[in-house]
Amino acid sequence: MPDTSKYSVLFEPVKIGPLTARNRFYQVPHCCGMGHVRPQAHAAMREIKAEGGWAVVSTEETEIHPTSDLSPYAEQRLWDDRDIPALRLMTDRVHDNGALAAIELVHNGNHAQNLLTRGPILAPSDMSLSVAYPKQARAMDKADICEFRRWHRNAARRAKQAGFDIVYVYAGHRMTLTQHFLLPEYNDRIDEYGGSLENRSRLIRELLEETHEEVGDSCAVAFRFAVDEMMGADGMQAQEEGCAVVEMLAEVPDLWDVNVSDWTNDSATTRYEPNDGYQTPYIEFVKQLTSKPVVAVGRLNSPDMMVSMVKRGIVDFIGAARPSIADPFLPEKIRTDRIEEIRECIGCNICVSSDTLGVPIRCTQNPTMGEEWRRGWHPEKIDPKKDQDAALVVGAGPAGLECAVQLAKRGYQVTLAEAGNTLGGRAVREARLTGLAAWRRVADHRIYDLQQRANIEAFLDSRMSAADVTELGISNVFVATGASWRRDGVGRTSRLPFKSESPETIMTPDDIMNGLLPNAGPLVIYDDDQAYLAGVLAEHLVARSRDITFVTPASVVSPFTEYTLEQARIQRSLIEKGVKIITGHKLVAVTNSSCEIRCIYTEQPRHLACATLLPVTERIRQSDLFEELQGNARSGIETLELIGDAAMPGLIADAVYSGHMAARNFEVDPEDVAKQLFRREIVSLKNA
Amino acid sequence: MPDTSKYSVLFEPVKIGPLTARNRFYQVPHCCGMGHVRPQAHAAMREIKAEGGWAVVSTEETEIHPTSDLSPYAEQRLWDDRDIPALRLMTDRVHDNGALAAIELVHNGNHAQNLLTRGPILAPSDMSLSVAYPKQARAMDKADICEFRRWHRNAARRAKQAGFDIVYVYAGHRMTLTQHFLLPEYNDRIDEYGGSLENRSRLIRELLEETHEEVGDSCAVAFRFAVDEMMGADGMQAQEEGCAVVEMLAEVPDLWDVNVSDWTNDSATTRYEPNDGYQTPYIEFVKQLTSKPVVAVGRLNSPDMMVSMVKRGIVDFIGAARPSIADPFLPEKIRTDRIEEIRECIGCNICVSSDTLGVPIRCTQNPTMGEEWRRGWHPEKIDPKKDQDAALVVGAGPAGLECAVQLAKRGYQVTLAEAGNTLGGRAVREARLTGLAAWRRVADHRIYDLQQRANIEAFLDSRMSAADVTELGISNVFVATGASWRRDGVGRTSRLPFKSESPETIMTPDDIMNGLLPNAGPLVIYDDDQAYLAGVLAEHLVARSRDITFVTPASVVSPFTEYTLEQARIQRSLIEKGVKIITGHKLVAVTNSSCEIRCIYTEQPRHLACATLLPVTERIRQSDLFEELQGNARSGIETLELIGDAAMPGLIADAVYSGHMAARNFEVDPEDVAKQLFRREIVSLKNA
Secondary structure (H helix, E strand, C coil): CCCCCCCCHHHHHHHHCCCCCCEEEEECCCCCCCCCCHHHHHHHHHHHHHHHCCEEEEEEEECCCCCCCCCCCCCEECCCCCHHHHHHHHHHHHHHHCCEEEEEECCCCCHHCCCCCCCCECCCEEECCCCCCCCEEECCCCCCCHHHHHHHHHHHHHHCCCCEEEEEEEECCCHHHHHHHCCCCCCCCCCCCCCCHHHHHHHHHHHHHHHHHHHCCCCCCEEEEEEEEHHHCCCCCCHHHHHHHHHCCCCCCCCEEEECCCCCHCCCCCCCCCCCCCCCHHHHHHHHHHCCCCCCCCCCCCHHHHHHHHHCCCCCCCHHHHHHHHHHHHHHHHHHCCHHCCCCCCCCCCCHHHHHCCCCCCCCCCCCCCHHHHHHCCCCCCCCCCCCEECCCCCCCCHHHHHHHHHHCCCCEEEECCCCCCCHHHHHHHCCEEECCCHHHHHHHHHHHHCCCCEEEEEEECCCCHHHHHCCCCEEEEECCEEECCCCCCCCCCCCCCCEEHHHHHHCCCCCCCCCCCCCCCCCEEEECCHHHHHHHHHHCCCCCCCEEEEEECCHHHHHHHHHCCCCHHHHHHHHHCCCEECCCEEEEEEECCCEEEEECCCCEEEEEECCEEEEEEEECCHHHHHHHCCCCCCCCEEEEECCCHCCCCCCCHHHHHHHHHHHHHCCHHHHCCCCCCCCCCCCCCCC | CCEEEEEECHHCCCCEEEEEEEEEECCCCCCCCCCCCHHHHHHHHHHHHHHHCCCEEEEEEEEEECCCCCCCCCECCCHHHHHHHHHHHHHHHHHCCCCCCEEEEEEEEHHHCCCCCCCCCCCCCCECCCCCCEEEEEEECCHHHHHHHHHHHHHHHHHHHHHCCCCCCCEEECCHHHHHHHHCCCCCCCCCCCCCCCHHHHHHHHHHHHHHHHHHCCEEEEEHHHHHCCCCHHCCCCCHHHHHHHHHCCCCCCEEEEEEECCHHHHHCCCCCCCCCCHHHHHHCCCHHHHCCCEEEECCCCCCHHHHHHHHHHHHHCCHHHHHHHHCCCCHHHHCCHHHHHHCCCCCHHHHHHHHHHHCCCCCCCCCCCCCCCCCCCCCCCCCCCCEEEEEEEEHHHHHHHHHHHHHHHCCEEEEECCCCCCHHHHHHHHHCCCCHHHHHHHHHHHHHHHHCCEEECCCCCCCCCCHHHHCCCCEEEECCEECCCCCCCCCCCCCCCECHHHHHEECCHHCCCCCCCCCEEEEECCCCCCCHHHHHHHHHHCCCCCEEEEHHHHHCCCHCCCCCCHHHHHHHHHHHHCCECEEEEEECCCCCEEEEEEEECCCCEECCCEEEEEEEEEEEEHHHHHHHHHCCCCCEEEECCCHHHHCCCCHHHHHHHHHHHHHHHHCHHHHHHHHHHHHEEECCCCC
């Protein structure tokens, strides 16, 4: 790296307590649905980050005791010495790649349900669980607090034994006992742990000091702290107690890792926080109050913003969770001046949804995320081609684009034929809708890559018939012809179409994405997809249509988005914009002026005025070309594969993954591919 | 057992294919939240059933392939040979106890999400997933069907290798690919697997025949089949195609295991299906159509009903899932004429909730369920007492009763002091409410047990002060003083009380359970508990109050009951009875004639007429006696323990568990107890 690079400041080493980080790139703790359930997958995923140039690579939250039991979720665990070997897997890999390993110790207080251990639920005061499970937490007495401090100290010692360099005390995301002590809302104690801020922060100070005592000789002690709850005066505010906490504990930790709370605010999606760096206004005061290094986050994708944040004295480290998932090689690409190659996070929170579902992390931009161990995939490396020379990819949506780019990377001569007049397919079409602009990055990243390669030719306006394909004479064909939205209401709730007397009143999501607009008059959006699109369409059309009713058999708008932490924001936004919401109803019939819906519980009918109906229920795979080619025995085609939504309609993440997999597995022994499908981690039968 | 016993018919051996079951007690496959995630716990739990006298002990559903990947749920797995050792743990234990081991092979079709494996989702026709995850299943082509049959055959072979005696083909619960092929709603194929019933059942016939071929020499082949979907003409009906399927395949399997679909119908709770044996009207035709043995279920707790069902030629085997969970020793207790000692299933579905939450099974009646391996608990055995001789238990609710009975069983002289005029506490109080009558069994079982023992003295109307306890001079005291419902609205959604100008308009759940009734005029039930009680109270009061509004911050009524499979029934029932439901709102204030609620999304206020407010939010632990005794240093008390809701308000299951644990751990080395808390199964680090 030339010293004169405008990004050189990002590659300065920074001291953290007794250690030195090699540069300013810091992968803050983030969940990944692996944890103690998938230790090998976890170690391999973190290793890739270290290889990609991050100076610090952290775990997800790590339970320190059976009274912070997050079962069945897959977080880390350090209850006793038996958990050390699994974590050692990670630290060895991180160290081998020149990075420091950090561990985020946690006690989740009343956010833990202890469903496996059935231990007591602990909190500063008596209260319900934070989730709708009928158990209550008990106010900790002095003995409980002593015990808790002992558990934390023991966990810190074990973390050091497992090879960690940085040990966290964690008070954030509204999910941590230490933060619960801080918040008057949770803490009505009248002893020395309640009342004044000094009292409410006593436990944190004790943990920080005791962690220093226990491991501070060789490890740094980090403090992750949510400075603002974004609840105004109802919660902690950066300019009030958030600031006072930093002042009070300024020099106690070796590093401040600051963010906003709760998790929905910290990991806000581009749909509601379109600007990268959105946390800066909340955290920028911190560095003025401490001499210790500060790390902060907020979807920091842009190297220019990173440099500015360091130069303006806002942070010492560029913290990242999601940008490090979308591109584990982000630091290395900046270092080697390959800025354009960065796969920027689109802020869709599919990564978060994996963790909230309890399964390994996935990423829309980075199809290798979570597959480092299971499939042996590397985000930047792919095996060169074997015997075949050329491939045709039909369809340039997310699956087709990814497939074409990866095939080209392998060295094949790739022909990419797109029926439409743009590359990107649904990634571009959906990105035209309100709130989803950043999703275009899925296409942009791949289009840029494609443009750099001499061995891809892309053709627009090139709808292919089976005869066209055969005539072209390319013997390896990947069909990524996508899927289209149904018009008839068939979906999860009903396998039968609704009754329709006037098909002309019906529009599909595809119509809207093609730029058509509903007629004047009442618009009914019927959502049985229950993912994100119907909610997006409602927000998109609300500016154009004064009278929208959103009907869904689900009990909330867009229930899938609970996993992406967006649900409450979506429903609030629609209500505030005047969309009428009717949950728990299914659509059964539509005429030219009204539609009939029925209560899913009682079948009670109800009629709504409806000039236009927009059903968002299910998609039809566009697999005609594939089937025709399949039927053409001996057409000269050796490999024929259906990929993306045409094979299995899903998320954009699934389409990218499908295209990537097809490219990777082309000319690979099917037995080896099958082995990857079966690979999983298995519980030990040794008597514990 | 004397041959003349009226129950002797239940202990006749029955042939199943090449095997003979030792009696007629058959533990049908049931989920347990253990599966491949907790193989040692699983084996120990099934072993107890075999020890308790069941002739056949089955697994839960067992995934046969990565395209039926139920991650993160904890079902069984038999993808390849690597899964055999974990299952062998179970079969060895079952055989050692003289029972046959059965395995339920499954492919879940579009009920699987394949979130770990990301494999294709398979179905007879293109369609959405059955759950609200944005992926769609693909219609299987002929090659897919061939592959599927091969997977099933391979799994059958591996099942035999793992030591199973009975191998299932499974078409039930609306969760299985084979059943999806059967149902016209799911199957619109035009090939030989679609159309006529013969075609739609072709796949099942093939699997049955192929399983016979593969393992039929030494194993029996069972067919689990849902004869009726309880959807009327919209689904399969016992008297229509359900019957035709049995006719068509009558002699193909070695055993028919028949039930109703979906799972909410098969595992109906007593709240909505109060009668044991509720499935009989649907399945009673089956035995007339086949010479093979038939097993059926329906909460069969009563030995007399069992005998009658066998004698009337309805079944050959008494099937049980829940009764075998509540009392694993049910067969043995009947055999040895200890009918009164049976812990009858109360039909609360807490067992189901464990599985739907992905954690080990729990049971309200049987606190040892799920703890056989982790804590080494046995439902019928408990260690005798050590040095101490006497114990006082204060409070005779579920925790106190269980604690007293178990302490007595250990040999202590137990004094049980109850402030009220009945034994049973909340188990009896809640059982007075509409729908929960069967929950009384929690108290009845323990009261019967207590009455048999000379070493328990129970005192009613005996409220104890600290002075009373001290004066009594018993040095080991267990305090089970329960919890009471808050009156001020504090709970999950708000840690601050609502504003109240007229406390006299407020009633609590305790008031209702004490027999008080609301004033005339509009009643508002405010549910921030979000479990079951507020919904029960609404049903209880609807007969007495014409104007009930049910307000909750949740998006549905009683969201926790989704885990117990009751939610839709509850909401339907309340709507049909005229209860007005307002979801997504929190209560902020109450006057003597109205209350103010606010939208949880927008804070938009709304006012409701309200003569009586019944808030169901959170409970206050009644721990005064405990704290006073704790403060009384040197009062002669050696052991002082707070148990049940007084220690941690939770489900009745939690209270029973807490009482049981206290009794078991009394005079046990705390280090040994701590070891149990930390015990868990750990993932192997051997490279898979």
